[in-house]
Amino acid sequence: MKITTFNIQNIFHRDTHLVKKYAGENMEAWTEEFENLMCKYRPCEKDYSRMRDLSVLLGFHKPSYEPYLSMRRKSGQLHVQKGKFLREYKASHLTDWNGWIKLNTIPINEIAIQNKANVINDVDPDILLLQEVEDRATLVEFNNEFLSNDDDTAKFQQIIYLETNDSYGRGMGVLTKKGYQVKSIKTHVNDLDKNGNSLFDLDLQEYEIKTPSGESIQLLATHLIEGSVDSEESNSKRKIQSQKIAEVYKNLQETNNLIAVIGTLNAPCYSDSISPLLKETDLKDVTRHTSFTIDSNNDKNLNSLYITTHKMGVNTKQRDYLLFSPKFFKSVKNSGLYRKGIWHKKQPHWDMYRSIQKEIHAASQHPLIWSKF
Helix, strand or coil, X not given: CEEEEEECCCCCEEEHHHHHHHHHHHHHHXXXXXXXXXXXXCCCHHXXXXXXXXXXXXXXXXXXXXXXXXXXXXXXXXEECCCCCCCCCECCCCCCCCEEEECXXXXXXXXXXXXXXXXXXXXXXXXXXXXXECCHHHHHHHHHHCCEXXXXXXXXXXXXXXXXCCCCCCEEEEEECCCCEEEXXXXXXXXXXXXXXXXXXXXXXXXXXXXXXXXXXXXXXXXXXXCCCCCHHHHHHHHHHHHHHHHHHHHHCCCCCCEEEEXXXXXXXXXXXXXHHHCCCCCEEHHHCCCEEECCECCCCCCCCCCCCCECXXXXXXXXXXXXXXXXXXXXXXXXXXXXXXXXXXXXXXXXXXXXXXXXXXXXXXXXXXXXX
16 A cells, blocks of 8 residues: 655646745745856856746746636637737626636646656555645546556546635545545534634545555545744644644544544644644654655755755755554555655756756646555
8 A cells, every 4th residue: 555645736727826926935046046047157058048937937028828818709608819819898798708807827837737647657656645736627637637557547546625725726635546445534624713713724634544455544634824934923823733633633543543644734844833743642754764765866965855954954845744653654664755746946956857847847846755555
């Protein structure tokens, strides 16, 4: 049995707010990279190509797409109007739907979509937990068209998708292969904090899955609040969320000793905000397992990107976790981190798919974490 978690950062389209947020977070790095390329004595063609990409990211040139489509009514249906469109009026019943309409999402690059599938197909899990999925129809299409077995049949037989409290189209999904049956589902999307607000910005979801051997495992899938580890507000909210997950975990221990907490915690392991899970329970991080490995790396420091030290011996990168109860942890045979779908900007460099020539080709900013039992 192989279990994986992957924050896929949407599959076919992503909310414009998230795209802009990502751009803002990376502006400083893009500026530094652009300046370094400009200062090179003899830039090569690859350097010029990257500068052209960075000029768009930094706003020197407008991107080729606009967040608007021109729509025209024809034969009772709405069509995208080709060519340059006029913005002097919006689509309405008065204009007979000839005009422009704002789009809330931006399509994800086709190469990036294929690389998302490549990551999953290469690791080939039996149970796959995904964070940041736009809807169930997308997940079904992705499974049928991009994830396949050697005989061209769909890779996963059971597909579960639940919406969350997020307003940007970031739901969560669980996919299982033949023989792995989802027996029960519970969502905490309606849990409230002491002020009557939603406790989880996204959700905590409980899944009971029966394995082909007849054992029942409990998976707690979650995605905690984002925000800087220096933000007191984010850390405070994240700690309250972690305390709730720890409470649910301890309750489940009364009836099952095969439990996992899986997903994006959005904090490094040393952060006090997730200490209720890492220090106040007996949960064990799979990255600490003796079998844990990272895919091939061109740098001598094999683990330097994600697991080991960056500054003063602390991990500053980890956001995604596979946490297991003691019995579950002891049954781990192999485990690892797969990051070939991630674009690298700086050293250390790791092996990427050859199809990733630009940042927009990356599968995600998150690696896939897997564990085999």
